[in-house]
Amino acid sequence: MNKIKTIIRKEWAEVFKNRMVIFTVAFLPLLMTAIPLGIIFSTRGMSSATGGTVDNQLPSEMTQSMCPNGLSGSDCFQVFLVSEFMMLFMLVPVAIPVTIAAYSIVGEKTTRSLEPLLATPITTVELLVGKCLAAVIPAILATYAAFGIFALGIWLIVANKMLLSALLDARWLIAIFIVGPLLALLAVVFSLMISSRVNDPRVAEQISMVIILPVLAGFFGQVAGLFVLNKQLISIVAIVMVGLDAVMVYLATRVFQREQILTRWK
């Protein structure tokens, strides 16, 4: 456990000296928070002006699952708009750890520090867990912090308590507190696998960014009305993610072979 902590502290000491990483960790969550808050702020006055008409144009699945009785059409529309951005919000726990983890192993290769590191009594599992947590923890903290700001902002902007509870319903909580960390873990394990197979940090980062595509696809799919991200669907996503993470962790331990990483590197 102590060795894992040492690896985490070492990774953070190195990574957070890089301004680009700090920028990614800080900027992305702020952007993903600012967009939905901005939408809610700019549409907050629509309630009295258009009350009761907008919900007719929304998908019935959406109004049933997201808009409790008593919520006006325009309020329901606000819930809909913010829901569209939930998938975008999920970019935070994916993009941040990719930035950190993609460099993790290949960076050690380029600085030639991997061999001395592997020559210590650290086990492969300790090294991988340390590297994983070093990327996952900032991602989860940034996601939680962004969600905290988002929730606080909504509480300040929205006067209607029913709208408030609809905006911060179980879907968001499942997404932020369950799917978010699972996505972060998936992204990190994927990036570590890539990082241990390539010889160039830029290649590692570019390939690792592929992991963002499913999240973007989900966002555009929802915007296009292909599906509605209701409580049931997000729960299914969470369960699938658990399975995917387990498979990826297993694959990562198989892919991370000390000898291959050392001897294939030139």
Next chain:
Amino acid sequence: MIHAENLTKQFKDILAVENLSLDVDEGEVFGFLGPNGAGKTTTVRMLTSLIGPTSGSATVAGFALGKQDTNIRRTVGVLTETPGMYDNLSAEYNLRIFAELCEVKDVTGQIEKYLKMLGLWDRRFDAAGTFSKGMKQKLAIARALLHEPRILFLDEPTAGLDPEGAHLVREFIAELKKEGRTIFLCTHNLEEADHLCDRVGVFKTHLLVVDTPSQLRASVFGRKVIFHLRSVDEGIAGNLRKLDFIREVKVVENKMVITLDDPEIRNPGIVRILVNAGADIQFVGELRHSLEDVYLQLVKNA
């Protein structure tokens, strides 16, 4: 302390190490010499359990390779071919990471000890990236020693250093030798090997020969004694050639170079013969071939 038996490493179609068998005793400084690409680093990687052998077996400090790898890594200190420091982090923090990973109890004390010993204490808070190559190498040596390993693997410790830096590192290795540590020294610097090593092994995919530097000289070139005379009479040289303990007599200007096996025993007799024959002996000394000559001869023949 190190025992290897038929250690072999094959990388696809490249045979890097073939049937390496050797023993290194406790407290011995063993020089591992060989040309680039001979498989020296691969051997070090195998013996430090960084990579596994294709076949063969070895024990390091009594721990079996492939079965007790973590114990081996706990027992040995490794100076890798390149220092491999975290350039953004301070010298002190670089060492702290490795001290913690190597389960050092008094982390701060050990860091202070070796930074002071290697003259880096005043720069301890500076980023390793700002260090010169020599300073980085010294920092890497400190890193390899933090957990007080019984066995040290040093891969080209003075490569790329200026003469002063190389001298400092060599002196430091000599100090470690005095402490009784077992040192496995991979080097291209044959003068360094001659100066520091109790025994050397010349290696090119397989081990060509292992012996003390002086025995290697004797076995490859024989021992040579040079007699400086006021003038050399070919007749005297001819008489000496007839003696059964003399392997060769060469005359170069006013010098006679005699190759024989036991100069300590035979020299007084030769001197008597020369004096009785009327030769004026100006100077007598042993002609020492450098280890480089020995090495080049062995590698050429391999």
